[in-house]
Every structure is written in structure tokens, then in C-alpha cells.
Amino acid sequence: MKILVPIKLSLDTSQIKFDESTGEPIYEAIPKKISDADKCAIEEALKIKDKYQGAVTVVTIGSTKDHYRMLRDAYAMGVDEAYLIKYDSPEYIPANQVANIIKSFFEKHGPYDVILMGQWSNDTHSSSLQGMLSSLLNYPLMPNVDKLDFDGTFFIGSSNMEDGTYTFKAKPPLIISVSTEANLPRIPTLKDILRAKKMPINELNISDYIESIGKLDIVKVSRYVVERLRNIIKIESEDDVAKAIDMIVNVLKGEGLI
Amino acid sequence: MNFEFSEEEEMFRDSVREFSERYIQPKWVEVDESNKIPYDLIKKMADQGLFGIPISEEYGGMGGTYVMTAIAVEEVAYYDPAVAIAVYLLLNNGWPYALELFGSEEAKSEILPKVVSGEAFFGIASTEPQGGSDVAGIKTFAEKKDGVWILNGEKSYISGVREVTELPMGGGWFLVAKTGSLEWGHRNITAFAVLPKWNGKLKDGFKPTIYEEIGRGGLSTGGFILENFEVEDKYVIGELNKGFYHVMEGFNLARILVAAACVGSARWALDAAMEWLRNRKLFQDRRLSSFQGIQFKLAELYADLEAARLFTYKAAWLADKIYKEKAEGYNPKDLNIPVALAKMKAPETATRIYEEVLKWHGAYGYTKESNVYRGWIGTFSYTIGAEGAQNIMRIIIARDLLGREYVRG
């Protein structure tokens, strides 16, 4: 069973900081890490490898120290091969071009029985790559899986969408995307880390995978402020409590709920 | 010079952080309140390879460095500021490593894998009712009769007494006793691996008591009386009558990790304090963090913390040069001063940091809810002098600086 896990280095959104004057993110101050769902995808791939025979390959697009470290971490978790398609600002590549790059990779280094990927990345949450790969490769897609099982022949995945629970069942070849609910990724031991040190990071030229690369025309990134009334009462005395209760009751009355 | 950690050291630090965030952080207060580390947490730490960091792969260990061991202890202490779990970790890395350095092949193959798997405890038993710092004055006596050592005496203020009796396999201590003569001295002491419980069975002649301490309750402290307690010859650690020197090397190794634990716990205290300082407002909506007096103190404490941290890692680095790399020109004695500096600086810095942090928190700091006091009281055990009295560290440093002849008057 050959499994491909495309992974993305994303901004650690739990540490987002915006510049007070420009309103723009202070990129240098925001650490980067592997998207949480991608890490769960690696874990899911390794679970299959642990139980059945398999080889897990990870691929990413980038060039920085953080990218190399991400691949090294993947090795420490237990993947078999790690590839780095070299490019300086992968975050500006439109997602459908990323999909085409992965398709080329798939054709050159594959074919793979399963593509396991994260439902969405930490920083953009677009969730569009999975659909793109599905139509480009014409592989069925099992999306946003919270719980994945494999019995040796069939994959069974259950997803919690907005309208209810979906249960999918299909044989490889296919694409599966997992949510962060799917598993708790393994933490490598020191031995795993020392072993990962010796594994090769295979560098590839992006021009071998796509002819021309576009650039998203991002005008500005700023803090998203939701417009809300922000009527706040601070409790400092018993009177304030009564005021607060009245405020809430009035809102509920106003909406016809009492 | 290189003041950076290597990539594998950073990866290891991150892995211990992730583990601690997942399994230790949610439990540290409970451990401190209930005075017990649940066995399933010990098992998880063992499965993660945390009890065998410097132990060679031959005995089931990770084959890592002492710097990595210090990293693990520092990070665990950050997530367990009350430090009972961090101390459990450091004892079960430092003293087993000392066993690996000096013990017999038989003893090592038998004991080390069981410590690495979390099934057994292996700490230090040196202190006695009449003194801890005065190792040369111990009175526990070991006599060989018919090829077996018979031990009689009493040890007190020993970590792990309850754990040894409760763990599935059991365990014991790197213990020092007088051999040959009971006189005060350095050359009539031998080290033994004393295992009062082994293979799940409690041996005869071991009478433990558990103390009630004011803090760091997750790891027990107690004493025990040995009454004609039998120890097989294979459990002699190192050379006969050279035990004093072996245990001193062991103390050097353990003290590095103690410093790491104090640094980790104090780091938590400062981080928790900074959150408080940023959000607490008084005197007409002014943030605590805007008062310069607070800023000055914070900067000073941070400088002390970083200094303690540097001392710790320098000592750990030196330990690797001496014991792991066996590098040319490096001697176990070279560790004495760097370790004394780390062991002197780290606990006292932690105490100073906690005192200040508690004051910043005001009345809230005095409540159990704030949890800050747990780290204060936990690390204070090392300022009082666990694993090496603070003034002994000063004597070691002064004696080395001035010269032995000049400190006698």
C-alpha cells in the first residue's frame, strides 16, 4: 500500500499578532508549524502502515529551515520518504496550481494507492485542495473524516458535516482527507528523533512539476473585526447584577424569545 | 563557541513539551493535591522513553546525551511546577546513569531495563538521621558474611520510599554504607544497589516510614531501617571502599538535573506572572506591567534565570564530554565547580522568582486556586538542600578558588 501525504507548513494561528498601527500581521513574530490536520493525516497513514504493509511518502513545497524541520519531524514520526519541492514563497501559489504540482508529483513518483491529507490548513482553512486533487486525478474523495477504519480492503470513514453524519466506504485508489478529530498524533521518542537525523530530504526542482507559477495578488491582510455592538456591563455591585440581568432579558424579549 | 542547541536537541525538546502538555499539564495540580503520581502516568512517561534518556541502548535506553536529559527535566518541570513529577524523572535518569557508569554488568542488565520501562524506581540513599552533607560520617554498616553483604543502619529523607514499595517491580537506591570500619572518613565507604523490593517481592529486614512533607508531595519522602538486610555481591557498585568518590560523581550528575528542574519550574512562574502582569489593572485601569518597579524586577529575575539556565547546560555539556564522549583532557573532577554553580544558583533563583511572583499576585497568590505556591514550595526543597546543601556548594566553590590549604585557617 503506497500512501502519499502532501503537507503544508502554516502559520501557527494560535500565535497571531497584528501590528497596532498598520493592522497587518507581524509575520516575523508568528512561528510556523505543520498544519494540525496534516499531522493527523501522517498519523492516520502510519496507523495503516503499522497494521498492514505500506510505505508512507510526504511531500511539501518550500525552501526554508522550517520546511526541512517539518520533513525531519515527519521522519521522526515514521514516514519512509520525504520530498521538498523547492520554491521560495509557496504561500502565494494559487491552490489549483499546488494541486497540479502534486498531480505531477503523483505521476512521476507514484502511482499511490491512497492520498491522505489534512482537511484544511491552519492558516487558510480553504479546504479546496482535496476537491481539486479529486477531479484532477479522478479519484473518489472521502472528505473531512473524523474516524477512519481500514479492514485491508475497504476504507470506512465517518464525517461530521454541518447537516449530519456521513459514512463513506470505498476501496483504494482514493483520496481521504482527515480532520483534527481523527486521532492524536504520535510523539516521537528520542530514538526516533536520532534515527530521523540520518534520513535524506529529497530536494526537487519545481520547474519539473509545473511550467509556470502564478502569484496570488494579495493586496492586504488585516485583522478581521466582526461588527458587534459591544455593550458591556462590568459587575462591581449588586445594582450592576440587576442591570445586567435586565439587559439580557430585554434582548431576549426584543428577539421574541420570552 | 556555539550557544545553540542542535536540531535533534530542539526536536527532542519539542517532543517532551508536546508530551507534557498532553499528559502532565492536566494532572500536575492533582498530583500535588493527592500526593501521588498515578502509575499510568509513569507508564506513559516510560513508553515515551523518558526514563532511559542517557542510558545506552544495550540496557534498553535511548542512548541520548546528558544535555538531552537536562532538556527533558527542564520541560517536564515547566509543565509540573510543583516538580514532583520532574524530580521522579530526574532521579530515575541520573542515578540509573550513575549505576551504568559504575555498576557491575549483572546489576546493570538486571536493573536498568526495569527502570527504563517504568516498572522500578532507582534513586539515592545517602542521608542518615545524624547528617546528610556529612557523607563521610554515615553509620550504616555493611559486612560480608558467606559471600553476601549484610547491611544494618538507618537512612532518612530519602525520595521514593513509598514508590519502591508500590511499583510492580519495586526498585531501590544507590546506597552508601561504611565498609571495614565505622570511623569518620572517605576511604571506608562502599556503594551498593539496594533493592528492598524486587520482582514484586518485599525483602526481609527493610522497615520503611513515610514522612509528611510541606510540599512536592507527589513524590514521597521517607526513611528506612535496615536490619540484617542481605545484598548480593553483584550489587556492589564500583570498587570496594571507593563508594564515596562514586557517589560524589553521582551527585554531580543528579545536581545538574535538579538545577534543570528548578529552571523549568521558575520559567513557568515567570510566564504565569507575565500573563498576570499584562492583564491585572489597578489604580484607574493601569496595567501592573506598566509600573517600572515591576519591570525592573522582572528584568533582574529573568537575567538570574537565564544565568542559572546557562550554568545548567554548561554542566550538562561537560558531563557529556567526560562521560559520553570520554574526550581527551576531561576529568570527572572538572564537573565539581560547574555543577556547584548550577546547583547553588538554580534553586535560589527559583525561590527568589517565586517570592516575587507571589507578591505580584497579591492576596490571590496566597490562595490555593492560583497554584503558584505549589512551585514555590516544591522548588524550595532544593534551596533547603535536597540533593546537596546550598552552603556545601559554596564551600566547594570557595575551596576550589582559594585552594584547599587556604580554607583551613
Add this chain to the structure above:
Amino acid sequence: MNALIYLDDSNWANDALGIVEYGYTPDLVTHDVRIGESLKSYFHKVYYSSKDGFHTDLIIKLFKSIDLNEYKVIITPSTQKGRIIAGIVSGLTGYTVYSDVVSIDFNGNTLERLVYGGLGKAQIKFEYPVIITITKGVLKIDSPKTYEGHVEVVDVGESVMEVEYSVREAVGVDPTKADVVVGAGRGFKSREDLNMVEELSNELNGAWSVTRPLSADYGWCSHWIGISGLIINPKVYIVFGSSGQPHHMLGARGSKVIIAVNKDESAPIFQECDYGVVGDLYTILPKLIEKIRELKKL
């Protein structure tokens, strides 16, 4: 100019049909025949597949049978399925997708989309043809125009994948359908204390839920509100003891009015609420229940 809209939920129709106000003629594509039938009068052309259900291989066939070159704009809702469909169409056409669009200037060729889990927004210049996944309110129309509604059923054959769908089991009122939802965050100290939350939701004939840690970590509730859980859009969302982390708020942003009670005045939730109380939920919540019961007696 033609726009193609994908829908799998009729509730989203009015949030996409606003496109007609920009001079676009709307066509509908859906894999759910009931939706196709119920909405066809608002669309010029309606495509739906011969087989219901979220079978991505059949959905690809469905889209392949449509001449996608006809469309300048392709719209899907900002839901899990909507984002996937947008990706599928992008793979088939090569058009760029922009997800979670919160505003769009069709003439100026710029749009704004959410990033960083809802904490930030990116303003981007786009080119036609374009695929957008829109959030509620962006293309909202109250009275959509009517059209001929030509239906074309596309025979997509059989799928290689089995798909089963089940409605979410709600204990009590379903938070995703309720007019009022009461939420609980980490300010609650025990499962028993959540009974007050349930009581309040009962008094208001609404639903209740929690933030993720209370469900996933403590197991106090089988569901939670957040980007990886339930997305709610009640008239009123009143939440106690939650700090307002982005992942949670992304699930609650669709609420018309948000009321927050938290004792930490620096909690981010106070930036995202309409009415807030900086106080102890253990004081406010019981008093609120009491007051509501009093009023109901009158």
C-alpha cells in the same frame, strides 16, 4: 453573464441569489433532487444528478456534463461540502478558488476572504472566471427573482463509493436549528453545573451546547460549537464562561445577537459580542433563570 451556483441546503439559496443584483443570470447545480425541485423557479437552468448523495466521483461527472465555460462566476456556500465542490470545479476548470469570501467587488475585481481561522481577512485582486465560496450575508437577497427553471437531470451512473447519511442525533433541541442557543465554556467547574445551562435553554425553548474542551476533553457533552463542530446561527447565542477563542467563535458568528458572560474582562469574547457582562457566571446564570421564570408567571 451567467453564474453557476451549487447548493445542498435550501437555506443557503437567498445567500447566493443576490448575484442577480449584479446582472448575472443564475443557474443551479445540485446533487440533491429535492433541492433542485424546490428551488428551480429561482434559476434559469437547473442541473441535478440522477443519484442523490455526496458521492464525489458522481459529482465530478455531474460537473463534467455542464459547459462550465459559460460561467464567469461559480458560487458555492462556505460549508464543508461547499468548499469541496469549489475545489472539484477548480480542478476541472483551472479557475482560482477563493474560500470564505466575506465581501466582493465584482467591478473592481477585489474580494476579501477570511484567513487564520477567522482572525484575519485578506484582500485579494481576482480575475474572471472565478470560483467563490461565500459566507452568509455576502450576496443576500430577500426577494429573489424568478426564472424559467429548465431542469436537466444528468445521468451519472453508479458510484464506486458507498455513502450513508444520517441526521445528527440531538439530545433535545438541535443547536444548529434553534432560535436561541445557550453555550458553556471552561468557566464551568463541573458537569453538574451544566444543568443550569440546560435549565436556561429549556426556559427559552432553545438548545444548549459547549465549547470544544468541555466535549472533546472532559466528555461533558456529545457536541460542541466551533469550526470543527457545530456551526450555529440562532437569533440569540448566550454563552457563559467562554473566553471566545477563534475556533469557537467561528462556529457562533452566524448568530444574530451574541451575549457573553465572563469574569475576565480581557477575554476576546467581549470584542465579539453585542452585549457582555463582566461578572461571575455562577452569580448571573442562576439569577437570570430566576428572572425568566418570574416573567413567565406574569
